[in-house]
Amino acid sequence: MSTATLNKTVEEKMALAFDQLSGQKNSNREEAFRDFQKLGLPGNKSEEYRYTPITRALEKNFNFEQQSFAKSTITSVEEFLIPQLESNIIVFINGIYSKEFSRIISPDTEIKISDLQSSLENKEALPYFDKYPKTSTDPFVALNSALWQNGIFIQVPAQTKVVKPVLILHVNDAKSSSLVSHTRLLLVLGESSEFTLIEKSISIGENPIFHTFSEEIIIKENASFDYVKIQNDEGKLHQVANTLINQSSVSKLNTFTLTLDGALIRNNFNIVIDGENCESHFYGLYLLKGNTVADNHTVVDHLKPNSFSNELYKGVMDNNAKGVFNGKIFVRPHAQKTNAFQSNRNILLTDTATINTKPQLEIWADDVKCSHGCTTGQLDEEAVFYLRSRGIPLDEAKAMLLYAFAFETLAAIKNEVLKKYLDGLISKRLNK
């Protein structure tokens, strides 16, 4: 690295990286990058990134001058799969789709999976692509839209139940050097279809990783979508995941976001309920330790009347871990008879662990039922003593209580194999 680059800001380095895209550049990407430049990386005063020192982490850990095409040495993804779960597998390695490790077992009458770039070129994906992420409001959405390397386009035909879930693995292998990757998903669920998506990120190596992932999910009328995100990286992952879900009438949505590890995780989770009689459940669980920072920013936007949404996020922070929860609910003027509920509950296990939680309810309609609440506390000492007085050792007593606290967030998981796996991850964390 020359002294000249040392003095460059991260934004300037990213501009160089963007210039190097050359062949892949198009007007979408250029506009997105202009948006990114206008917004800049969030500074100390940024309202939306106030508690999450991502800019500092990026400055400290990464050289953005080139898109990284780091090679991975992994020879199998077997150990990253969910045991006993029969699923389709889509693997990205360092931001690049891996044909070698991906495996589609569902018939193509049930599900159509294609390369996003090609689907844009042949115009199949165009009606849906980049409709929803607002590149002009979030720098990382803009950055991903400008720099994404590989993406996947998934279509579920109308009236179709996809029997086997799809598991997306984001493998980031930073064994040999630090790594930057940007990936993308476009998913369209046809009318009255049913589909389950599981997404897991895996970090390898000791070097820092910066990964952005944007997904646009369109749920058409009467379709039903189950979505599970697992963030359990032992490496130095800095991840910004932008999820944008658009729901049409009578659709059903269940989401569960489990965050267990990573250096800095930011989930921008945006749900637009653009239909009547929708039912949506959003669950989140973050069990943090060490110096992990995990930030869940969620927006539930009710545009139309008669829909129901319920959000429950729970967190346990140990050591120096830091949790951030920001939950916005908007109920627009037309969205009469909306039922929207939100709850965020936290337990701090040490004096140095922190949580910043902020619910925000904005209601423009007058005939609605809405509530929100957040609590932060310690583990109930009386309860710990009660369990110990019956012969249960301190650590196990704590784990038992924390598990009881956490378990509720698994309520929406219907697939038993998946539930058992998640349950195992949670128990393992709590019984460390």
Add this chain to the structure above:
Amino acid sequence: MLIVKNLKAKIGDKQILNGIDIKVNAGEVHAIMGPNGSGKSTLASVLAGREEYEVTEGTVDFSGKNLLELEPNIRACEGIFLAFQYPVEIPGVSTVNFMKTALNKIREYRGLSSLDAVAFLQLMKEKMKLVEIDQSLLSRSLNEGFSGGEKKRNEIFQLAMLEPKLAILDETDSGLDIDALRIVANGVNKLRTKNNATILVTHYQRLLEYIVPDFVHVLYKGKIVKSGGKELALELEAKGYDWIKGDLALAE
């Protein structure tokens, strides 16, 4: 079995126990009575190992071991059981699962093999009958939304499951209806053997009609100020605590 000598304990700056002496042998039932705030629950908590209380003086020997050195769960494994005056509610943990974990911890400590699901359920059924508690209560979250009486009965169910050497019942009779009192007392009596012992903390003579104590102690301002046989309880019932307070004032 239990030898408490000159036990003093405080919480924060507040001295609560001011030198307690008590000796409990296997096979005995001791009743501890005394006005509100005299330190009965504190004594029970100190014996069970609650860490908020700081023991400032004295010793507690339990079957030859220094009890004060042991973690609360090890005390339970050694055979101490406290039926709480105010059992806590624990959402999300069912009594069944909790008891299974507890029982197997204690069995492991005692060198016994873990009970499998079938054996455990069988034992549970048997003990449920003994304390006439309903299965539906036990599959719910521990004490959550239980009535006062149901919580007390659950404590006795746990006592029956864990079969301790020394059971300390802190006002288990309070809040029980007449039938429940008889059932709970019957349960305790059936569990009595010549190898175990019971300490009953109570305000009422009525419980002592069902579970007849060998000794009655009066605790006042953190000290045992009077001990006697079962007739002492009757005398207290008739005369109230002013009688004892009066005696003490005279002695000073």
